[in-house]
Amino acid sequence: MRKLWFHPCGNFSNRYEQEITIFETDFGRAAALLGMVVLFTLVPFMTGPYVLYVINIIGITSIAAIGLNILVGFTGQISLGHGAFVGVGAYAAAIMATSLSFPFWIAVPVAGLVTALVGMVFGMPSVRLKGLYLTIATLAGQFIIEYILVHWESLTRGTMGIILPSASILGITIEGDRSFFFVIFISLIAMTYIASNIMRTRYGRAFIAIRDNDRAAEGMGIPIFRYKLLAFGVSSFYAGVAGALLAFYLISISTEPFNLGLSVEYLAMVIIGGMGNIAGSVFGATFITVLNEVLRWLTDFLMNAGILEGFQLNVAPLRELVFGAAIVLFILFEPRGLAEVWRIIRSSFRLWPFSY
């Protein structure tokens, strides 16, 4: 076995393989392993049902946010339809679980594939449109999908929503927050691993090239349109899987949550977390989800506590206000997002405690 490096004073790779690893050092690998052990052995058994629910939602949201980051952060195609794609995944899973009685472990990946297809269809305008114009086209996609979900009643039951049967894998029924915790976070780790793999092979490089200079990318033999579609497909696959998990987790779904607001929220996660950074998507998803919960609690508290006698209604839009302020502040002070903050914290500990 090779010698392990736990606290190197610098990264000196002496094999080409070392340049393409996910973690730069064994220290990072060990930390990740330790993190996973803590995540799976302590977190689900030491938290109450409400906190565990929030953590589960963070996990699902992270999967969708990683998907959007592949499209927005890495490929540079800004999409305002991600919320609708999550909805497509949720509905695809719900319909498959009810009408076709697909088991859970088939319904989730198939829902991902269905959403990937839908995403590629709505990614078609990217052949001609760039930047803001493409964003507007995806915005149209958002509204079209919402309309279809509400009005295709024979398939989606319209505004009534769908109630899903309980999920089970290999005969084990998955019910309740704790068992879903394992399903969600194993999926999240697998999806994160796949995303990092895509990004360190030729596909990821092609995505980044298209973002940075599509003319030169074409001159390097990259068929731009095909790769933009692939990015839309991969991104929507993530959205679809997240949507399917959400549908099974919440048991009943309706069209209501998958609106433009959700799409904007996902975009905010990508921006606040860090564009073009996979770990950043998880940070962003955590930040926004926790912010949402805290603000909901705070708004309730302020409106009912009686401190603001006569002004209660003024605090109602508190959530939107803080939400907007958070985005603006991040763009102003840390445009690379939470991932960059995390990097700075980490690197300031590099020489600790013997810096000079």
Place this chain on the structure above:
Amino acid sequence: MKAYRGRPSIFSDELQKEKAAELEVVNLTLNFGGVMALSNINMSVKTGELFAVIGPNGAGKTSLLNCITGYYRPQKGKIYFNGEDITNVATHDLIKCGIGRTFQNIELFPGMTVLSNMLLARHIHCRYGFGPAALFAPSVKNEEVRHRRILEELIDFLEIQPIRNQLVGSLPYGLRKRVELGRALALEPKILILDEPFAGMTLEEKEDMVRFLIELNEGWGQTMVLVEHDMSIVMAISKRIMVLNFGEKLAEGNPEEIQNDPEVTRAYLGDDTTL
């Protein structure tokens, strides 16, 4: 800095033998609205040649290159590469045919390192599919390492070892041109098209670049088409020269013939009858 250690494996004799590059441009005409950019251009490049295209500003040199590399579509005329009609082939498919180029205004990716820029050029040579890539199968890893090794040989050849992990955006102009040459070489082109590779360089940088081009062309038999304004370089290294003026072909021949051509002198220095 470590000295250049030898010929990169992608330029080995066996591989170079397979790189036939017969470029044939027939009656090429390109106009933008009313402006005639190119009219009835005929040109042929043989395997192993260093073919230079010169002409005053606005003569249509870059337009010609853009037609050959698929960025412009000519209204009339045909372009053949190794007997195959490539007039309407998409730019990204032309790379697979073996046509690699550099740009006049460097089109590198400024936010990426030198190495990532060059890795990108290996795109068409990566043979793995999406599934194995998503799982990072051992075959994918081996392939990535193989490409990395090839790039290191090119980095050695171009003497850019110290900057391989630097962002391209932070490099001086001359080095960027060199990186762009490296990226074009990483494509393993049969014919290498260089659009003003010496523009804006200092004398030393030009000397280095000339050294690389001569090594490539005379040492390893790389076919090249060169557009350049620096006459001393063009006359010294090219085997055949074509002169364009206002979209028309003025002359073609070896450097001596071009230097003594009265038409060419008139195009560059003006008509002396008015004096």
